[in-house]
Amino acid sequence: MTPSDVKATLSFSDGSPSMDLPLYKGTIGPDVIDIRKLYGQTGKFTYDPGFLSTASCNSTITYIDGDKGELLYRGYPIEQLAVNCDYLETCYLLLYGELPNEAQKASFEDRVMHHTMVNEQMQFFLRGFRRDAHPMAVMTGLVGAMSAFYHDSTDINNPEHREIAAIRLIAKMPTLVAMAYKYTIGQPYIYPKNDLSYAGNFMRMMFATPCEDYKPNDVLVRAMDRIFTLHADHEQNASTSTVRLCGSSGTNPFAAIAAGVACLWGPAHGGANEACLNMLYDIQKQGGVARIGDFIGKVKDKNSGVKLMGFGHRVYKNYDPRAKLMRETCHEVLNELGLHDDPLFKLAMELEKIALEDEYFVARKLYPNVDFYSGIVQRAIGIPVPLFTAIFALARTVGWIAQLNEMIGDPEYKIGRPRQLFVGATARDVKPIAQR
Numbered sequence: 488m489t490p491s492d493v494k495a496t497l498s499f500s501d502g503s504p505s506m507d508l509p510l511y512k513g514t515i516g517p518d519v520i521d522i523r524k525l526y527g528q529t530g531k532f533t534y535d536p537g538f539l540s541t542a543s544c545n546s547t548i549t550y551i552d553g554d555k556g557e558l559l560y561r562g563y564p565i566e567q568l569a570v571n572c573d574y575l576e577t578c579y580l581l582l583y584g585e586l587p588n589e590a591q592k593a594s595f596e597d598r599v600m601h602h603t604m605v606n607e608q609m610q611f612f613l614r615g616f617r618r619d620a621h622p623m624a625v626m627t628g629l630v631g632a633m634s635a636f637y638h639d640s641t642d643i644n645n646p647e648h649r650e651i652a653a654i655r656l657i658a659k660m661p662t663l664v665a666m667a668y669k670y671t672i673g674q675p676y677i678y679p680k681n682d683l684s685y686a687g688n689f690m691r692m693m694f695a696t697p698c699e700d701y702k703p704n705d706v707l708v709r710a711m712d713r714i715f716t717l718h719a720d721h722e723q724n725a726s727t728s729t730v731r732l733c734g735s736s737g738t739n740p741f742a743a744i745a746a747g748v749a750c751l752w753g754p755a756h757g758g759a760n761e762a763c764l765n766m767l768y769d770i771q772k773q774g775g776v777a778r779i780g781d782f783i784g785k786v787k788d789k790n791s792g793v794k795l796m797g798f799g800h801r802v803y804k805n806y807d808p809r810a811k812l813m814r815e816t817c818h819e820v821l822n823e824l825g826l827h828d829d830p831l832f833k834l835a836m837e838l839e840k841i842a843l844e845d846e847y848f849v850a851r852k853l854y855p856n857v858d859f860y861s862g863i864v865q866r867a868i869g870i871p872v873p874l875f876t877a878i879f880a881l882a883r884t885v886g887w888i889a890q891l892n893e894m895i896g897d898p899e900y901k902i903g904r905p906r907q908l909f910v911g912a913t914a915r916d917v918k919p920i921a922q923r
């Protein structure tokens with residue numbers, strides 16, 4: 488980061504000493520005001536619940552321009568990566584900073600595809616869950632449990648441990664997600680097949696049975712791979728910030744990623760794709776397109792607590808570029824499956840059209856985000872709704888790891904420890920219970 492010639496001066500109307508604060512410039516995006524010395528010099532904290540105006544770190548991985556609706560992974564536009572690269576190339580890019588050449592890609596793929604099996608003991612964890620457990624409850628447990636098996640990759644401060652932990656997590660997430668799914672439907676687990684592509688292997692572990700050969704549909708496999716790429720990383724979102732904060736204590740990579748899985752589950756974050764599809768089902772049940780007006784009316788009524796799931800974003804105040812790519816993927820998959828008249832897709836497109844013309848959404852710059860169409864395309868591929876967020880977690884694992892490793896590799900990193908504005912009771916004495 489480059490010191491700016493501009494300084495910020497903080498002054499107080501009560502005559503307290505003013506303070507010069509240095510500014511830093513990035514390569515693109517907003518400058519930052521360095522407040523690291525603020526408390527030491529003024530005895531005051533900044534106040535920014537939800538971190539709307541706070542840069543928690545400097546990073547070289549992902550850049551988002553919310554006004555332009557722009558998303559770059561290591562400088563490459565998501566539109567180009569989604570079309571010209573596959574997910575493992577994108578993983579290589581996010582982890583190492585450059586796209587791989589042929590040889591590097593082949594070697595990386597070979598390493599990942601030879602770490603796809605999980606320890607046989609892990610299957611016994613699943614037996615502890617009810618069959619109807621939510622897959623994200625299972626995944627939170629299984630990912631954390633990985634730290635009980637891979638003791639040669641739990642020291643987060645050891646670069647070799649970080650490297651093999653990254654490969655293991657990327658390689659094993661599809662196996663664990665497929666196991667979580669098979670467990671809920673009472674089918675036997677399908678072992679990974681290393682001669683398949685990453686996404687093809689995932690589809691086979693999800694949908695194959697021991698009773699017959701399974702031939703993945705190439706269009707669906709390509710769509711699945713693109714869905715992984717679109718979800719791979721997204722700057723300092725809630726779950727990535729969780730992973731960074733968790734990892735800053737020096738805990739092992741598996742525990743830090745498990746914390747990210749837990750945070751992603753929330754409906755305001757990665758759980759929005761499941762919530763969005765359930766929202767579309769509800770509108771469909773109540774009468775479909777004819778009921779959109781009533782539904783939008785509820786969304787605009789603050790007291791209803793109803794939100795248009797899959798719409799709005801903390802950073803994007805324009806179209807989420809991933810939503811456009813997801814809608815195109817939707818078209819491809821539905822056409823491939825002969826479902827171009829899919830009523831849910833038609834309902835989603837009509838809902839999007841009406842919302843984008845409605846003043847409530849226009850005034851608040853609310854646009855479709857990555858979750859608006861991802862549920863429809865995953866449902867068309869055959870993914871059950873409760874598994875959508877687990878697939879988001881599978882895809883985001885590489886982003887979490889890249890961000891965690893970037894933090895740990897930064898010699899300036901410290902354990903994260905925010906402060907607060909205390910508005911509670913001042914010191915007081917405990918009274919004997921008879922006097923309370």
Ligand code: SDX
Pocket residue numbers: 720721723724725754755756757759786793794795796797798799800801802851853856857858
């Ligand atoms: C993801 O951060 C990331 O990068 C996340 C993510 C990633 O890849 O990691 O992009 C993935 O989490 C995408 C977002 C998925 N969530 C949803 O689709 C859930 C629905 N969206 C909302 O809950 C909401 O938009 C958030 C949580 C996404 C953003 O919340 P903010 O920042 O608090 O929203 P805002 O400040 O922009 O809201 C401005 C106004 C408010 O109304 P007013 O108080 O001004 O009257 O818009 C309203 C909000 O109430 N609003 C919505 C709305 N989203 C915001 N009203 C109805 N429906 C919505 N979806």
